[in-house]
Amino acid sequence: MDTLRGIAVSSGVAIGPALTLDRQGMQIRSLYVPSQRIPEEIERLDRCLSELSNEIASNAQVVSEKVGPEVATIFEAHRRMICDPHLRSMVVERIEKRGCSVEFAVRSVLQKYASFFRGMENSHFRDRAEDMLDIERQILARLAGDRAPIEEIDREVIVLAHDLTPTQTVSFDPKFVKGIVTEAGGQTSHTAIIAGALEIPAIVGIGRFPESLEHDQTVIVDGNHGVMIIAPDEPMLHRYRTSVRDFQRFKESLGKLRDLPAETTDGCRVTLSANIEFPEEAKHALERGAEGIGLYRTEFLYLNSKSAAPSEEEQYEAYAAVLKTVGPDRPVIFRTLDLGADKPHQDGASAENNPVLGLRSIRLALKNLPMFKTQLRALLRASVLGDARIMFPLISTLMEFKRARMVLADVMEDLQELGIPFRKDLPVGMMMEVPSAAVMADRFARHVDFFSIGTNDLIQYTLAVDRTNETVASLFNASDPAVIRLLREIIKAANRHGVDCSLCGEMSGDPIYTPLLLGLGLRQFSVAPHNIPEIKKIIRSVSLEDAKRVAGRVLRLDSASEITSFLRDRTRRVVPEFVDEMD
Template sequence: MTEWKGIAASSGYAMGRAFLLQDDKVGIPERILAEEEIEPELQRLEETVDSAVEQLEAIQESSRDKLGEEQLEIFSFHIALLQGSDYVKSMAANIKAEALNAEAAVRQATGKFVEMFENIDNEYMRERAADFRDVGSRLLKILSGIPDVAWDESGEKLILVAHELTPSDTAQLSRDKVSGFVTNVGGKTSHTAIMARSMEIPAVVGLNGILESVRPGDFVIIDGNEGTVWINPSAESISHYQDKQKQFNVQQLELRTLIDAPSVTADGRRIELAANIGNPHDAHHARQIGAEGIGLYRTEFLYMDREDLPSEEEQFRAYREVAEAFGMESPIVIRTLDIGGDKELPYLGLPKEMNPFLGYRAIRICLDRTDIFKVQLRAILRASVHGNIKLMFPMISTLHELRTAKQVLEEAKQELDEANIPFNRELEVGMMIEIPSSAIIADQLAKEVNFFSIGTNDLIQYTLAVDRMNESVSYLYEPFEPAVLRLIHMVVQAAHKEGKWVGMCGEMAGDLTAIPILVGMGLDELSMSASSILPARSLIRRSNVQEWQRMTEKVLQMDTAQEIKAYMGLAFPEIHN
């Protein structure tokens, strides 16, 4: 019996015999075309793109019985990548400018976009690289005459083991034949993981080397809650996980009853549970799974999969779609462009920096490039008449920065007035607290905004001077460090003193161990991945906020993160077992 630890991508338990899906290694011929071959090769690429669109439309249609509309939108996104996008334009440019054959042109363009997204220090954005790999692989298979994946037809339910599964691979899984899957690579926010959760297929990803270590027919247990995989377990372990599987199924049925329930504690305190999204498709999914609004719309996604800036009209349509998905009452917090640092836009020609996270990024770029900033601000303002939109500035470190950003916003409003274009004049304006300096002067900043949203991903990193992407020091990245908790508490107190609401949109907001502390501090809103909303709602509804406040008072007096986590583990054993 061997144990593997990976990333819990889709919750639940599964067991069965292993079926290995070996990668199709597509041979990619590369050659330089003669001048007279260029036009025919462009035509060949165009026909290949058309075929790929037809395949994706067919997969989308055949998957309607097992995927919801929001998950089917993933294929709409892949189709959009093939219809007039800069991704396909880049392939055509490679053929024209470099006289590359179509296979090499596709590979080069795909590699460029994959690298761009993989280098982003944001899990959601980083996982979008898999979408380009999926579409690129499909194009190369069509060019090479390789058929799409054929699944095993045995009558036994299997555990699928692969290097990587693309979203289109996942959509073609039969729940009658596949009880779960494990992969060498992947992340929790990949489209493949999202679809696995939608289809309720337990999955563990990021198990580097498991494809090479499992033999066909090995018995496999997947613990999609803990991210654990067992190969050839004992009879005792199998019995243990069969019991856990039954308990989990009962719990999932109970959670579904909370989709439309209010997020109110047993003693009457309401906590708004919102979702973090990167595009309009995510908003529809979040709405379906019980989100009460959007607490963070990462608008940089609109800027990433292209070779030039999105127009004001394009941005307006995207923001309006998200607002209309939730209606006029539900809040939609749109963060202005947070680009730079690790999130590169080649077409902006941003300088290479020694310390990009401390450099020319986010609001600093926007205040320097007000031409870009105003386009986005006008688009957000125009969309504000279609829903309860709120605007949020990222990476504010000083009061001067905040005031300057607000001045640019006023200029954008004036431009719309001059053009007789309507917008919500009562639009709430807030800012992220993600830099220690802004937390320390939160009392000053709170006088000038309508709300705060605490971005713990960066706040923890900056407070503890830890690069969370650096494996050598990542163990120091600890949300429960007293310094971090005290800064959060300070921000909440400063906001409430001025009568302003305060939320949190970092990963900590969806951590069931942290939620009692955060609610005990007085946070008004928690924004998280959509899949975390129902478990968080269940915890909140069976709680007493006064008890959580007393617990939080004790936690804020503790000396170490280890002491705090041990205390919370004893207080909430159901979360840790």
């Protein structure tokens, strides 16, 4: 039994067989093959090695002619390793004795080789580890025609991968994908957000999977604590199954809160809305008690589109579906496309050295006006169907916001000339997620209809931490005093100018921060649908006066660890089940 620790990004517990994906997002065949198919697997191996050897020899000849024989020796070294009879015999032995596929046998043997070389003191030999991994990639790529893409997962599994793109995660069917674990990734990557939306327990940034991990081996994914357990024994399985049953009963009890208001014990009314990525989630959000949609991440239409960008009609249909589901009396805040950084798209910019600080979100939209105007046309056309509101992401300067509003005004004028109806009094707001904007919140408040605080990026930019980089994940902390002081100033500026202010980042869905945010003056929360009952339970369990005392105490503390410890202790006193689940 092995235990690995990573970053918990989607709560819940899943138990099931491991399914490993390679770096191209294909399934590594991990099922046992029948004994009668073993000769076929060995034949596939020999054919692959022969074809790859010939291809490398040909490439070496071309390189030798172009840049000289010295460079070509690199290719020749790879060819010799591929033709090594000892390598073949080890792979064949695994196929014959363990009955596994050629893909899994190749991966297992070459990963073992790589690990051996990595552990050597001589740097020359350590470099051979990368050669082994390169050979692994080449062989698996050659066998790719026999592998199944992730969209074809048709049994209950725990998906294990180096990393996943948002597009790959979106394709998962929760009926079959019961848990997700990745070697890389950060706490608020959009892959993590999608896993939460799909309610699939997930852990990221767990580091390299052990080579002892076998195909179809039973694993436990503890998305509450960020723990993955490989080959758990019976007592451990029993403990987790009991814990899952107990917490499920508690969550079912929260369902009784659905039709009750989000109101503190001393009568302070709070608006509780939902964050969604897909139109289908709107119905689910209402079933959980959402009072509206506080954040519709429209970029997932682009990520799922088969063409470069969804057409105006495709977008209109998606936006109209959400408004019709929610009804005319509940607001829906549409965030315009937020592509770039960890959500690359083929119709955006070329690869950048630092995409987090590059051409993304509103910057990409303002540079690609045809794409931006197409989205705004679809949004405006749909606006007549309900209480639609538009929000621009990643605004860093007042001029940027004004430019975006000018583009919106141009599109309104075009629709008016064509006689196409739309809401002329459409509220327009901005994401407050860049420190430069937070510092200028008082000025922005004079020009916007509402703020929505995006803590995921706000924390990232304030603390200079890439939120998708697992190597610095421990530095990404919503409890940092600098972050909390920025939140206080944004909320104060909004309240002073009578501007609605919501918080839609992942911080809003964490129960330990609810009293603090209430105490700072926040009265609108937007969270993932599955978090709504939990946050409502906390709101209905505290008084506003107590929340203000919590905020006052937090603002006097100097470190994130002190703040987190204090907030967890306060939450444990109010609703112990939430903290017990985390501990």
